[in-house]
Amino acid sequence: MLAALHEDSDANEMRLSGENLQRARHRFALQQASRACTHLSQRQASNDPQYREVMLVCCLLFVISELLLGRYDNAFQHLHSGLRVLKETQHYHSTISLDESLVHIFGRLDIESAHFGLGTPFLFTHFGTDDDVHTLDNFSIMRNVPDVHRRVTFLLNMGIPFLARCWPLSAVEVAAEYDELFQRQQQLLSLNYQFQHDFGIFCRDFSHNLCGREQQAIDVLQLQSLGQILSLKTCLIKGSVPASLKPEYVALFSAHQEFLAKCSDRPTLTLDYGVLPGLWVVASQCPDYSIRLQAIHTLQTWPHCEGIINSNLIVSMALKKLKEELRTHGHPYSSIIDADMEEKLSRFLLDTLMSSQQSTNWSFIRGVDLLQRHSRVSA
Template structure:
């Protein structure tokens, strides 16, 4: 019997077993596609097989995930007229019930159990497009982490140590939520030590994990800065230009320093590492290219200068090469992937033909990467092009209609209108997409 066929040691229904099997076979393998696979293949699965609350939360996710795959990853919200959604709600209720029964427990593992459930609930809400509720689960998880770490410091109780990769996953989601929530991470614990910002910050890249850690530290700084800058008007940027420009240049300098060391690492090690690590390295390289181009342009209001077109072409080419090299196509992952870079090309490149090509790549692989959804990115990019071409009536229809999906657009705008703070998402405000 393979690890994907293991069942818990209590009575379960046929539907529960089937959905848990889907969670094991289809959800788990993709969630940690390139980084931290042990969190999913070991920590979450192992807890789910011994703890009823996590087990039912996993079934809920399996049911929602299966439904999302059938819908080509379209965000449709919760629909209790659908059997899978009703079943998912029932499983969520059972998970909450088991957690409630243990509230007064002194079990040192309870905090980790609650944290895993938070993460599974969060992912399910993202698949449904209920970003407000996902952000609520994220805040709850971060609060558990904060309280546990504070209590551990006060009592020196090592038994309360949380799984490191679980904590790192919440921290990554917190940074990413900057674009989808308050504009800054909920937690303030993302600032690196000042020593890390010195000249030797990237001098010791010995393995892929070292590279990943450096990129994570860089993105922890870059993503919130972009989330802050993109929604600003030209007047607002002008008023704070000195401060913003200094921060922009500091971040770009760090990325350029890192890129030099990263290239040295690739020259020495790339051909000697396995395929999974090569995929991780290529993804990390893409993240750096995306961040650098985004930082270069984040204080530009209005059309991007045509002289920057080659950089957008290079970024699109890097994505296409990656997809040609690695044929795996997960429907959902929490890793940083290809959506941010394709979005940058599709929404900003001075050449519409290049933007359309990026949209086609997004449409060719319906999937989600944590808060980011390829359908949302493609549809919003098309809406931006429509707005920009409104003055050229006939051209709007000829350029757009071939790629537009009216049903998908309906799901998109229903999601945005039902999400309480979607009008404050950084890229929504940047392009005034919801304005009539």
């Protein structure tokens, strides 16, 4: 099922928007999905001790398949089902051992889903408490790639729900909660700056021992940290980003360009955090429009998905945002990219948003405004 949908998505540059049973691969995928459900039902009746883990793997495969189809509501239904199974297993079936990497993947998708719903994860809601902050003391010394990965992932898991909370707020709402939001913002920034300090020590003392694959992993982890820092610094700004921050956007974009120039292995699908969040920050917020255009073109060169995020959605949203800003400031607009490609991206974005009942709650795009803008432009 997953292979067929991935193959079809890859052939369509990761721009599927719904199931189409006129496509042979989609018919095949539906058949395989039905078979999987039948086998799961049979396995449940067998009292197999591995049934829960098998069910979680199947939930994950369904999540990924629905994301490839652009059916976000269905994907989140499967994700929440898997998270409920995970919670029940951990609380009531403690003797059942679950693969640690599987638990981490569900946790990562749950944290990321905060941007696509009510602003908080479904299950992993504890990140960001004082106890979690103190837990970071255990990560202060980093000696290898897994140490760095754990530290960055922990910081992302704390920062993402905060960003999901802040981005949809209006200026009035930010002002009403400013003291609390500012305090939390500064706490998260402090933790990220501390990581940057410790990361510098790690690079000085241990980077010479890294192989090529490990160095690539370290590079992308650093990009994720830098992207989150800039997102945190600007998340309470409602309106244009100050021109004084341009050097930081340029530095972030240059770091991504340098990484991509060395990255020959570019998968079309990964479940880990990658380069899309950082490139989105530049493409959607940089006060220099020319840098934003370069970031948009960079995103276009690699159609792929990172967990829940599809690069085509990022490109489409960044283009819409840029066009609206140009119109607001009275600048003439001509097609920024190939007109045919822009139309395909615009249609993909609209189809995706219209197919999801939750799209108006997606924190990073202001779904209602985007749909209204599209309607005004079409009219």
